[in-house]
Amino acid sequence: MDLNNSIAAVVTGGASGLGEATARHLANHGVKVTIFDMNAARGEIVAKEIGGVFANVNVTSEESVIAGFKQARAAHGQERILVNCAGTGNAARTAGRKKDGTITMFPVDQFDRIIQINLVGTFRCIAHAAAGMLTLDPVPSGERGVIINTASVAAVDGQIGQAAYSASKGGVVGMTLPIARDLAREGVRVNTILPGLFKTPLMTAGGPEFVQRLEAQVPFPARLGNPEEYASLACEMIRNSYFNGEHVRLDGAIRMAPQ
DSSP: OOOSTTOEEEEETTTSHHHHHHHHHHHHTTOEEEEEESOHHHHHHHHHHHTOEEEEOOTTOHHHHHHHHHHHHHHHOSOSEEEEOOOOOOOOOSEEEOTTSOEEEOOHHHHHHHIIIIIIHHHHHHHHHHHHHTTSOOOTTSOSEEEEEEOOTHHHHOOTTOHHHHHHHHHHHHHHHHHHHHHGGGTEEEEEEEEOSBOSHHHHTTOHHHHHHHHTTOSSSOSOBOHHHHHHHHHHHHHOTTOOSOEEEESTTOOOOOO
16 A cells, blocks of 8 residues: 555554654655544644644543544544554563562453553454445555554563563454454455564663663664664555565564563
């Protein structure tokens, strides 16, 4: 699918990190971009800078997502591109023991929270975007739309404490092919990126020494990934019409250790 000013896109989590880089990359190619995010202050700034639209959307809320797509389509028309970058994480052992011997367990409500944001929220946006894409006529390539999801290398080599996060991202990987098959006859493609360690606000919040320890884990290049590198792959998946039903690691060959 060509990237130009006849195409509209929605990028969830587009106010920062991987989503922001993707929103900017798409806009640089003329695409009309709507950012879904809960950080209104930052989202409004990014949207203004790229000539796009900001919608304050909570992906765990059906009403919020419906309102966001309504706002995006009123501004730019029906989107042909959806990039799902909204997500978060937490960390706790399934069960453990404190120094005083007290036994602890992962709070189930916190497990469910991560599933609702990362997995159910992603599917919710996919379903609404896909339903809208089906109303469009195909472009010359036969496509009606393209959907790109964000999982994580934790989907396949999750670390200690990442049961909820890994489950949520593993779910995104697991649903990629079935959804691609669901939508194939309608000309909508679906792919997923599994990022490794990237230079996002979450990763850099620990300070320079923490970042250096992370970088030392990456075989080559021994650094954090740049969000623009994620955006580049997302856009290649959009442009390349034979890219469908795939999940692809983008990680500098890292394989995460248990801890």
